[in-house]
Amino acid sequence: MNERVAIVAWAQTAYEACKPHQRVQEMVYEVVKKVREQTGLKFSEDGTGIDNAITASDDIWDARTISDTPVGDVVGAHHRSEEKVGQDGAQAVFYACAGILSGHYDVTLVVAHCKESQPASRNLITNLTFDPFFQRSLGLDYLSAAALQARAYMDRYGISPEQCARVVAKSYNNARGNPLILRARELSVDEVIRSPLIADPIRELDAYPVTDGACALILAREEKAKKITDKPVWIDGMGNAYDAYFLGDRDLWDCQSLKLAASKAYRMAGIKDARKEIDVAEVSAFYSYQELLWTEGLGFCPPGEGGKLLDSGATKISGQIPVNPSGGVLVGSPTIVAGMARVIEAAIQVRGEGGSRQVSKVRTALAHGTSGPCGQLHTVLILKG
Amino acid sequence: MEQKPNLIEKQITMSIPCTFSTGPYMGRFLREIRENKRFVANKCPQCGRTMLPPRIVCALCNVEAGEWVELSDRGTLISFDVVSIPTINPMTGKMREVPYATGNVLLDGGDATLWHFLEEKDPSRIRVGMRVQAVFREEGRTGAITDILHFRTIEK
Numbered sequence: 001m002n003e004r005v006a007i008v009a010w011a012q013t014a015y016e017a018c019k020p021h022q023r024v025q026e027m028v029y030e031v032v033k034k035v036r037e038q039t040g041l042k043f044s045e046d047g048t049g050i051d052n053a054i055t056a057s058d059d060i061w062d063a064r065t066i067s068d069t070p071v072g073d074v075v076g077a078h079h080r081s082e083e084k085v086g087q088d089g090a091q092a093v094f095y096a097c098a099g100i101l102s103g104h105y106d107v108t109l110v111v112a113h114c115k116e117s118q119p120a121s122r123n124l125i126t127n128l129t130f131d132p133f134f135q136r137s138l139g140l141d142y143l144s145a146a147a148l149q150a151r152a153y154m155d156r157y158g159i160s161p162e163q164c165a166r167v168v169a170k171s172y173n174n175a176r177g178n179p180l181i182l183r184a185r186e187l188s189v190d191e192v193i194r195s196p197l198i199a200d201p202i203r204e205l206d207a208y209p210v211t212d213g214a215c216a217l218i219l220a221r222e223e224k225a226k227k228i229t230d231k232p233v234w235i236d237g238m239g240n241a242y243d244a245y246f247l248g249d250r251d252l253w254d255c256q257s258l259k260l261a262a263s264k265a266y267r268m269a270g271i272k273d274a275r276k277e278i279d280v281a282e283v284s285a286f287y288s289y290q291e292l293l294w295t296e297g298l299g300f301c302p303p304g305e306g307g308k309l310l311d312s313g314a315t316k317i318s319g320q321i322p323v324n325p326s327g328g329v330l331v332g333s334p335t336i337v338a339g340m341a342r343v344i345e346a347a348i349q350v351r352g353e354g355g356s357r358q359v360s361k362v363r364t365a366l367a368h369g370t371s372g373p374c375g376q377l378h379t380v381l382i383l384k385g
Numbered sequence: 386m387e388q389k390p391n392l393i394e395k396q397i398t399m400s401i402p403c404t405f406s407t408g409p410y411m412g413r414f415l416r417e418i419r420e421n422k423r424f425v426a427n428k429c430p431q432c433g434r435t436m437l438p439p440r441i442v443c444a445l446c447n448v449e450a451g452e453w454v455e456l457s458d459r460g461t462l463i464s465f466d467v468v469s470i471p472t473i474n475p476m477t478g479k480m481r482e483v484p485y486a487t488g489n490v491l492l493d494g495g496d497a498t499l500w501h502f503l504e505e506k507d508p509s510r511i512r513v514g515m516r517v518q519a520v521f522r523e524e525g526r527t528g529a530i531t532d533i534l535h536f537r538t539i540e541k
Binding site for chain 1: 395397399401402403404405406407408409410411440441442443444445447
């Protein structure tokens, strides 16, 4: 099929530490209602409405197998089609896009949800990712895994804790222009450095905070997209790749699968020089060092120079390659939701609706999501106005 | 099966403490049971069906269902089963006492069934179409489905 796919509408809940008054179905309904109101679309398989739904959620996080069941009614799945992606939401967008490009569907609703506040500790959930015999009983979880990667990366390239802290300060300050981030505030590098060590070298403020939230967007194939909105945001490139599962099989200071995912997305979108051609990037850094490492993997700078790129000011909102004008994941974006929220924030930038966090003259935006420990699966999407 | 003496197996029990929000719909359903020993459902404004448990939208019509109705604590048995092989109750870690019976009860006033224990455990004394009534825990209701003890037979 030669038609392109566009994002035609989106909505996000506020991202906050806990939403005790809502179950996941109420959280998801809040954003589904908004995108339906924005587009006027009903659920229908006769060519006039939304004919498919892709949901992103994780069974262990939700403590419910087939974790899409609570949201089925809300996404129009009753007697219609729906499929769950058990990965980060950017991958759900990728999958939904592929469904339309295949010619099988015309208009797809994509949602993602997670209540990180539900388990007593996130580490209890992420520990279960690891092999039950080789690592699990020793207590490895995503936080300690990230700490291992951070140490390997920082030592190899001389990245300092201050550089990582500057990522956090930039994120919180950028987020002051994002009304959905309830934690946004002025934050100094000094406050980050003085926050308690939780898993050396990661400090409390270097880690993304526990957050509840959901988001939704609607994808449509070109002919339909142009009828639904006069400001479609085209998905011009996408790519994903998995790294090895066992941390010991990887060079932890590297992000090989991100490079592969990015190169596929760039090739599809016709991008030859990412640093020059991408006007803004929303990347999923769950820990501060990851923003530096992912900018290397995306080709914004050579390997080992993520810290140098940050220090040059290039990744500020006013810089040459702004990274996370929304504040990104570090200010509060739950797992599973994070990558899809990045897609939405990138689309907001393409449409010029970013308000005080708007980057000037955006035509091409990059959105990135990741699943698994230390960035195992990476998904990269290129959006164009 | 052939014994393989060098096979290493691991017994693992997984448990993750969680706090589940009940939300405005399930929360109200459970609160009515706890405070008033009564059942409520919500109703779709478009097709009129009542939903049990109450939930935010009618799946058929994709509209919000904001109207609440009270259901009777009496109903008709639509289906039942009697379990004879014991299994572990995951809530207590102990084996369930068998036999025990459960059934789908169509509560008077509603369109959806509530599934719960039946007081009667002898299958020869249970039939589809039987009239039953909820028996609530008198003391110590917490807003849980187990605030209902079981359904007793009121008419065979």
